[in-house]
Amino acid sequence: MISMELNRINPHIRFAQRMNYSSPGAPVYVRDCRIFYITDGSAQIETDGKRYDLNTDSLFFCREKSIYKISADRAVIISLNFDMTQRSCAQTKEFSPVPTDSNIADGNKKKNINIEKGFINSHICIENAREYLPALEEILSEFKLQRIYFREKASSLLKNMLTDMARANALPTHHSSKAVSAAVEYINKNFAKQITNEQIAEPIGYHKHHLNRLFIEYTGQSLHKYLLTRRLTEAKKLLLGSDLCLYEIALRCGFCSNTHFSSYFKQSTGMTPHEYRSVYSKNI
Numbered sequence: 001m002i003s004m005e006l007n008r009i010n011p012h013i014r015f016a017q018r019m020n021y022s023s024p025g026a027p028v029y030v031r032d033c034r035i036f037y038i039t040d041g042s043a044q045i046e047t048d049g050k051r052y053d054l055n056t057d058s059l060f061f062c063r064e065k066s067i068y069k070i071s072a073d074r075a076v077i078i079s080l081n082f083d084m085t086q087r088s089c090a091q092t093k094e095f096s097p098v099p100t101d102s103n104i105a106d107g108n109k110k111k112n113i114n115i116e117k118g119f120i121n122s123h124i125c126i127e128n129a130r131e132y133l134p135a136l137e138e139i140l141s142e143f144k145l146q147r148i149y150f151r152e153k154a155s156s157l158l159k160n161m162l163t164d165m166a167r168a169n170a171l172p173t174h175h176s177s178k179a180v181s182a183a184v185e186y187i188n189k190n191f192a193k194q195i196t197n198e199q200i201a202e203p204i205g206y207h208k209h210h211l212n213r214l215f216i217e218y219t220g221q222s223l224h225k226y227l228l229t230r231r232l233t234e235a236k237k238l239l240l241g242s243d244l245c246l247y248e249i250a251l252r253c254g255f256c257s258n259t260h261f262s263s264y265f266k267q268s269t270g271m272t273p274h275e276y277r278s279v280y281s282k283n284i
Contacts, residue, residue: 039076046071124165179206194254
């Protein structure tokens, strides 16, 4: 899969169907992405030297340009075939899996396929995936009824699914997640004080550098950046909801001086606090 940012994801679904599947399986090459959701029974998927056992409510995401083998004695499977973008949207007929001993598959396998860090860069197996079933059922319904804009509707549903899957795959463990939540709670209670990363981390039982790394992974911003954002949010509320002077607002929001407050506010919003109050207090 080519490295890809989230804002470039716009899935193009070619195939969406619920099927009864019973086969010993054979290795095949697939050009586009696959999602398999087991609604009844069980199946096994082998790819990249690993075997994944799928039971009822299991979901498997197979990245594009992969070789896999799916086997089942009896299973009911929701299957989606799709591209991550609309680059080949003119091709609406599904790409069938190609036997790995064919010339077509051999030619594709010889291409230089670089799996880089991107939106979803690996196979994903989710054992209990019932939260995704309503979206899958709605996608099936859109393809069955084929009302106007059904492809666009199905694409938006799938993008939401993929975003949730990628987020769940990337987030820290439950224990780490609790630590990040505790840090957020500490900052929300103490943002008006002069607090450091060490003070945030100490009651949680983490080293400040380790907690900061987890915080970035979970929220996309550092502890310090989150603290400043929280202070800025409170300052905006006070600018519009009170008659407090800028000095008093700076103190109440934890900025060390009025100068620091005004400088950071303009850097973040493009306006001085006075300009922000003047513009938005009349246009709420």
